Amino acid sequence: MSSETRRYILNNLKRVVIKIGSSVISHQEPGKGLTRGLSPEMVLHYARKIKMIAGKNCETVLVSSGAIMAGRERLGLARANLTIPEKQACAAIGQSFLMHTYEKKLEKQGMKVAQILLSHDDLGNRRRYLNAKHTIETLIRYGAVPIINENDTVTVDEIKIGDNDTLSATVACLVDAQALIILSDVEGLYTRNPMMKTPKGEAPPELISQVDRVTEDVEKLAGKTSNRLAVGGMYTKVLAAKKTMSSGIPTFLLNGLDKKILDKFFKGEEVGTLFWSDRRKIGNRKHWIAHTLKPQGRIFVDAGAEGALLQKNKSLLPAGVVRVEGSFEFGNSVSIVNESNVEIARGLVNYSTRDLNEIKGKKTADIRQKLGDNFYEEVVHRDDLALLE
Numbered sequence: 001m002s003s004e005t006r007r008y009i010l011n012n013l014k015r016v017v018i019k020i021g022s023s024v025i026s027h028q029e030p031g032k033g034l035t036r037g038l039s040p041e042m043v044l045h046y047a048r049k050i051k052m053i054a055g056k057n058c059e060t061v062l063v064s065s066g067a068i069m070a071g072r073e074r075l076g077l078a079r080a081n082l083t084i085p086e087k088q089a090c091a092a093i094g095q096s097f098l099m100h101t102y103e104k105k106l107e108k109q110g111m112k113v114a115q116i117l118l119s120h121d122d123l124g125n126r127r128r129y130l131n132a133k134h135t136i137e138t139l140i141r142y143g144a145v146p147i148i149n150e151n152d153t154v155t156v157d158e159i160k161i162g163d164n165d166t167l168s169a170t171v172a173c174l175v176d177a178q179a180l181i182i183l184s185d186v187e188g189l190y191t192r193n194p195m196m197k198t199p200k201g202e203a204p205p206e207l208i209s210q211v212d213r214v215t216e217d218v219e220k221l222a223g224k225t226s227n228r229l230a231v232g233g234m235y236t237k238v239l240a241a242k243k244t245m246s247s248g249i250p251t252f253l254l255n256g257l258d259k260k261i262l263d264k265f266f267k268g269e270e271v272g273t274l275f276w277s278d279r280r281k282i283g284n285r286k287h288w289i290a291h292t293l294k295p296q297g298r299i300f301v302d303a304g305a306e307g308a309l310l311q312k313n314k315s316l317l318p319a320g321v322v323r324v325e326g327s328f329e330f331g332n333s334v335s336i337v338n339e340s341n342v343e344i345a346r347g348l349v350n351y352s353t354r355d356l357n358e359i360k361g362k363k364t365a366d367i368r369q370k371l372g373d374n375f376y377e378e379v380v381h382r383d384d385l386a387l388l389e
Helices: 002-011 040-054 067-075 084-107 120-124 126-141 164-174 216-221 234-245 261-266 284-291 303-312 353-359 364-371
Strands: 015-020 026-029 033-038 059-064 112-118 144-150 179-184 251-255 273-275 297-301 321-326 333-337 343-348 385-387
Touching (some): 015 040, 015 164, 033 084, 040 059, 040 261, 067 084, 084 112, 084 144, 112 126, 120 126, 126 284, 144 164, 164 284, 234 251, 234 273, 251 261, 297 303, 303 343, 303 385, 321 353
Parallel strands (some): 015 059, 297 333
Antiparallel strands (some): 251 273, 297 321, 343 385
């Protein structure tokens, strides 16, 4: 079934987002894992692969890590814990070196490159989100390879997208890609952490070929990276896949240190782990609400409201609100959480924290008697509501 699914995806592949991790394009020493410094040889290798993909009438959008790593090398900063200004300084120096390296290597393949730096501020605003989309579409139309990274030079934790795994998933949805390929230093998702010693009497970990739904158990399989120079880990990759799956986009987690991995992939070989459920896409705007905006607070709802949202496609009314957390204003994104403390939806709220606290739990008739007709009947209208898996 998995091989048939992969062939189907390949037959419909016209645009792919490829995320290259720092560990893939860094200097490697046997037994030491990721070391400091950008590897021009690996960048050249993937420049050739992008050319190969273009020869298959498939467009490539690249999300590349490595700017901070490259900057560390050039500044001689080997210690693990850097301050935010130091990381931003590394990004500023490393990003230009990273792009220069890509430009030289892709130029040898007869290809043009374009740098795009994004922050959550860019994607959290609907107009700027669409502007970014149109810019990338135009670059692709003119034959350029967009190379995208988070704007680490100016972003801080409060406005960061988070990591390049998350960014690559956002970009895949932004450009309507038919697949996201995450190249890392692991073969894929395993039934148990392959870096850990197998307990006596238990079977060794096995590579999972396909995940059709990212459940809590799947998330538990994802361990955190032990490499101090890498930002993401398996967990962020699984969450990235979860994000693309909700938009009907398959994600492949492949070992980018295997120089033949993309050849195997495009031949339809069963390599790595495929995350795909073949579910219908949710609307672009609702995907933006669910996966691009950062929630400013949480609204806890009772079982009746949960049922109305999930089973009847209803709006969230004040009567179903039990508790409110955070500080938000009209139009902000909020998380909607059930009685079991599970996030079930995200939406754009019609009330501020203060105003919602005054009307939570009240029926519409009681609110009208208190406020007259000058209020919204819905806390979150169903058109501004995106249900989560």
